[in-house]
Amino acid sequence: MFSKFLNLDQEKQDRIINAAIKEFAQKGYERASTNEIVKEAGISKGLLFHYFGNKKQLFLFLFDYCYEIIAEQFYQKINLDEKDFFTRIRQAVMIKMELLTIYPDLFKFIEEAYMEDSAEVKIEIDKRVKEWNDANFGKAYEGIDFSKFRDDMDIKKVLKIITYTFEKLSEEELLKAKLSPTHHVDYEKVFLEAEDYFEIFTKCFYK
Amino acid sequence: MFSKFLNLDQEKQDRIINAAIKEFAQKGYERASTNEIVKEAGISKGLLFHYFGNKKQLFLFLFDYCYEIIAEQFYQKINLDEKDFFTRIRQAVMIKMELLTIYPDLFKFIEEAYMEDSAEVKIEIDKRVKEWNDANFGKAYEGIDFSKFRDDMDIKKVLKIITYTFEKLSEEELLKAKLSPTHHVDYEKVFLEAEDYFEIFTKCFYK
Amino acid sequence: MFSKFLNLDQEKQDRIINAAIKEFAQKGYERASTNEIVKEAGISKGLLFHYFGNKKQLFLFLFDYCYEIIAEQFYQKINLDEKDFFTRIRQAVMIKMELLTIYPDLFKFIEEAYMEDSAEVKIEIDKRVKEWNDANFGKAYEGIDFSKFRDDMDIKKVLKIITYTFEKLSEEELLKAKLSPTHHVDYEKVFLEAEDYFEIFTKCFYK
């Protein structure tokens, strides 16, 4: 599919990818300009289309690219020997924060992509997100000692409640950051707040 | 502000509003075409701008319009005499579903508006959402008997967990619907699933 | 022609005239908006066209109106008993400056009108200017004692040289004023400079 592009020398690939991610992250799919991308990447107009066919395919390629990098890094850093659920989740939250500071553009891009509602692109993104979630949900919980959980509740639903809560919390923090003048997330505060929720969940869901 | 528009006969107002909501809901702010809106509404190009000044003001007008209708209907239908939290929430979920089937376009539009990331419009929408939330969060929980909740947990965080869970559940159901061939939400299934969560929450959070 | 308009009570006429002059003076013929004019004048859209037919006729009406007021004032103030040419010219320059400070809008409008190159309007304006000049050239020089001038030169050409010089000088000063930050003409400096030219002309053209 993108084999022509992937055969380029790494430096050129990076130039193009970074230029494109930057533009999409800043302006969203619709407003992003392929003109700006080629200018920033220092390549010709025709070449971009030679490699990616059209804007949509470029966008989806980048989405997969970003997702893969982040996922790979994530599973490399996480310690799957840790059996306690909450310790594992705590780890995951910290790693996510770490990656956020290392790859802010990739996260920004992914975040924008999630919210993209250009009909053309949304369905494709949603499909990919679903696939990724299905594939990785199990992985993230690999080796967890679920015997610590109460027996009188559907454990799948319990996990969902926990996951939903942390997802919504981080969405809210990102929104707050966007509306604040500095645009910065106060990670320490977030982490402290998260601890409170861990405590509640432990009380509720552990035996 | 929009007094010229609001003095029109209801039928014409509706034609314009429906055409605009449809277009924005389908394509998002940026891609929506004022050309399409006037064509669908059967009015001239100039008239739309005579009433609304520009595309952005039209969009924000529609947002307020949709929000007001839905909120008004919601608070008309909900029974604020019901003191039990979960019974109240159960009511709210049912009313929301009912409204979703009566006004699918309004919800679709609101949903898209939330996710809009055209910088021009996003900030304005976020502002409005924050105001609405601040104003209505208290209202929805008016008269609730919070003494039934456990005393060893921060009740605000508990309420957040519950709210987040139901929000995420409905987001997921809407996404599933979009990806399904029929585009329909299976309300009965959703309701049954919700019951399971109510049970878990009651066990966890009530004394 | 404009009898409908001229039968209005003076106050309403003035409101309309002032609003229109202001708009045209500020933006020129093409960019001036009839919308702004009616808003400023506090009348309806239809009425303006009821009185003046179209934008062009309104513009030409205003041109005549301004010209008449200024000319009338000018010939009222000038002392036609003064027989010496240069004293008379000196008077004329001073009166013009005085009127410029009393009726800045009218002058600004006239000035803009002269420079108007909307083809539609330019020819009409040029025609009127020519007519006015022909009619008034004689009048301005009424009673002048031309016997003081040298006999070996065509006096008509001599007068033209003098007139051209002062016209160009004031054009240049207006341009300078426009390019300066304050937009103000330094009348005193202009007057002193004019004196130098009077001296040269007296030396050259008087016996």
Place this chain on the structure above:
Amino acid sequence: MFSKFLNLDQEKQDRIINAAIKEFAQKGYERASTNEIVKEAGISKGLLFHYFGNKKQLFLFLFDYCYEIIAEQFYQKINLDEKDFFTRIRQAVMIKMELLTIYPDLFKFIEEAYMEDSAEVKIEIDKRVKEWNDANFGKAYEGIDFSKFRDDMDIKKVLKIITYTFEKLSEEELLKAKLSPTHHVDYEKVFLEAEDYFEIFTKCFYK
């Protein structure tokens, strides 16, 4: 800046330049339509903006282009060895007339540009005119034998009187031409009239 445009083959450049000059000369900046220009030039709408960015830049490019051509031709034709002021001026007038018949459109465009009062463009044009005048005023009078002039008058003001007179004369002739049915300047008559003025000036300003 306009390097993309200047790399085109001459024929295409000319087509575009001529179409644009024609449209601007006829209608002035504001009323000129880029649509008409591309139609006349036989190029696509996008291309014009690819080359010139926007209407204003196109206009200013044309102004510089016209000015340069005319100035270059002028200084190529004028004989700077001629030391007598009036002979030199006579030469200049003739060359200007000659150029006016060779490049009527360029002159027309420049003339309209001078008078342009679209605020957007006027300031830029005025700036350029001032620069050109400062740079070329000295050049035109290079090598002139000013010792022939009377010593009892400020020579700078004398030169201004002479320049103003000829400028106004040609303005008047152009206006007459515009109002005449044929639109043609009667150069012979103009030249004869100019001779009369030369005579007056020689009598007045030479020793």
Place this chain on the structure above:
DNA sequence: AATGAATGAGTTTTCATTCAT
């Protein structure tokens, strides 16, 4: 492979003028 000139349908917005009331 690589270029970048060229396209043209598309966008939002403006505005003089009309006309039913």
Place this chain on the structure above:
DNA sequence: AATGAATGAAAACTCATTCAT
């Protein structure tokens, strides 16, 4: 006389995509 809603052609400008070189 007076209103102002309604029109729709026209404006400047954009941009993903193509294609000859």
